[in-house]
Amino acid sequence: MRVRLATLGCRLNISEMEQLARHFRAAGHQVVDEDEPCDVCVVNTCAVTHLAERKSRQLIRRMQQAHPQALLVVTGCYAELEATQAKAMGVPLVVGNQQKEHLFEIIAQQLGLPEVALPTQTTVCSRGLRTRAFLKVQDGCDNACTFCVVRLARGKGRSRPLDEVVQEVHQLVRAGYREVVLSGVHLGAYGHDWGDRHGLFHLIRRLLDETDLARLRISSLEPWDIVPDFFTLWEDRRLARHLHLPLQSGCDATLRRMARRTTTQAFAELVATARSAIPDLAVTTDVMVGFPGESEAEFAESLAFVEAMQFARLHIFRYSPRPGTHADTMPDQVPPTVAAERAQRMHTLGEALERAFRRRFLGRMMEVLWETARPAQGVWLWSGLTDNYLRVTTLSAEDLHNTITLTHLTAETDDELRGEVDLSHIVDTLAR
Numbered sequence: 001m002r003v004r005l006a007t008l009g010c011r012l013n014i015s016e017m018e019q020l021a022r023h024f025r026a027a028g029h030q031v032v033d034e035d036e037p038c039d040v041c042v043v044n045t046c047a048v049t050h051l052a053e054r055k056s057r058q059l060i061r062r063m064q065q066a067h068p069q070a071l072l073v074v075t076g077c078y079a080e081l082e083a084t085q086a087k088a089m090g091v092p093l094v095v096g097n098q099q100k101e102h103l104f105e106i107i108a109q110q111l112g113l114p115e116v117a118l119p120t121q122t123t124v125c126s127r128g129l130r131t132r133a134f135l136k137v138q139d140g141c142d143n144a145c146t147f148c149v150v151r152l153a154r155g156k157g158r159s160r161p162l163d164e165v166v167q168e169v170h171q172l173v174r175a176g177y178r179e180v181v182l183s184g185v186h187l188g189a190y191g192h193d194w195g196d197r198h199g200l201f202h203l204i205r206r207l208l209d210e211t212d213l214a215r216l217r218i219s220s221l222e223p224w225d226i227v228p229d230f231f232t233l234w235e236d237r238r239l240a241r242h243l244h245l246p247l248q249s250g251c252d253a254t255l256r257r258m259a260r261r262t263t264t265q266a267f268a269e270l271v272a273t274a275r276s277a278i279p280d281l282a283v284t285t286d287v288m289v290g291f292p293g294e295s296e297a298e299f300a301e302s303l304a305f306v307e308a309m310q311f312a313r314l315h316i317f318r319y320s321p322r323p324g325t326h327a328d329t330m331p332d333q334v335p336p337t338v339a340a341e342r343a344q345r346m347h348t349l350g351e352a353l354e355r356a357f358r359r360r361f362l363g364r365m366m367e368v369l370w371e372t373a374r375p376a377q378g379v380w381l382w383s384g385l386t387d388n389y390l391r392v393t394t395l396s397a398e399d400l401h402n403t404i405t406l407t408h409l410t411a412e413t414d415d416e417l418r419g420e421v422d423l424s425h426i427v428d429t430l431a432r
Contacts, residue, residue: 008076009044138185204216287314367387
C-alpha cells in the first residue's frame, strides 16, 4: 500500500508518526510524500489551542479532497477530545491518543491485512539523516494547570523503562546519531509513576555514563521538577547547555490563577543557580498572554519580569479557551484584540532578547553539529546548532554533515550567526 502521514503540533506527534512510518515500511508498504496518491491517509492532530483545532479540521478536509479514495484515519489530541466532531466530518476511522501506539494494528485490522512482526524500538523521531533524534521517554501529565487541555488529551503520566531507554540510545549511537533530545509531555516527571522522584536525574546520569553519545539535550522541564544537585549533571560537557523552563507568566497573581506551582522569585532563583553552575547556558521559555483576568498592570509586570530574566528565546502563546479546563469558566476573559496587541509587544521583546543572547557569542569559538546544507555561491551553505541552541551557518565545499566542528562565530545574519569552521578540530564522536 501507499501510505500518506500528515501531522500537526508537538514533537511527540512527530515522533509518533515516525514510529508509524517504520511500522508500515517493516510490513512492506510505502510511505509517500504530500503530493503523491495514497491508499491510506493518517492525520495526527493537535488541540492545544482553538487555532490548532481549526488547523486540524482544515488538514482533515484537505486530505479528504486530495485523497477521496483513501482510507482516512484521524488520531491525536483533536481525535481524543472531539471524536464525535471528527466522525461528523465523514472520517471513517478515529483513533484517540490512548490507542495511538496500536495504530498500525488498528489500521491493519480495518483493512483485513495479515499480521506482521513489527520493530521493537519505535519511539525515535529523526531530524535530518542520522544527525539528531527525538526520543520519547514519557507521555501524559499529572499537573493541573487551569489553562491546559493536554492532560485531558494525553492522560496520566507514564514513563518508559529506564533500561529500555538506555538500550535505545546505544542503538542510536551505533546508527550514527550524534545528538539525542529527551522529550515527553511532562519530562520532569520521568520515573514518578514508579516512585522515583529523581527519575530524570538517574536517566540522564546513566545515559552519560553508559553510552558514547556525543550530545544529549533535554527538551522541556517544569521548574518545580528540578531536584537538588540536578545541575551537577552538566559537569559532563556532552549535556547540552540549554534549559527550556516554561514560565507562562511573569506576574505572581496570574501564576496563581494558572495554578502554576512556582513564583517569580522561585523561578528567578532557579535560573540564577542554573546560570551560575552552567556557563553560557541558554534559558528559553514559554510565555502566555491574555490569560483570564490579566489586567494591563499584570501584563506590564509579566513583560518586565521576562525582560529582567534575559531569556535566550521566547515561545509566545495567546491564551485560548479550552472546554473542560477551569480557566474556560473564569470571569474577565481578555478580548482577542487586547491579547493580540500584548502578544505583539512580547514578540518585540523576544526578538530583542534573542538578538542580545546571540551577540554575546560573536568572536567566540563554539562546537557546532552540522545538520543540513543547500547550494550557495558554488559551494554549500551548511546549517547547524551549538549545544546552547545557537543556529549557525557556514559556507564550505567540505561534507560537514553529521560532524561536530570547532567554529569561529564571525558575524550575525538575520536570526542566526555565521561561522568559519576549523577543519583541524573535528570532534570524532564515535571514537570517544
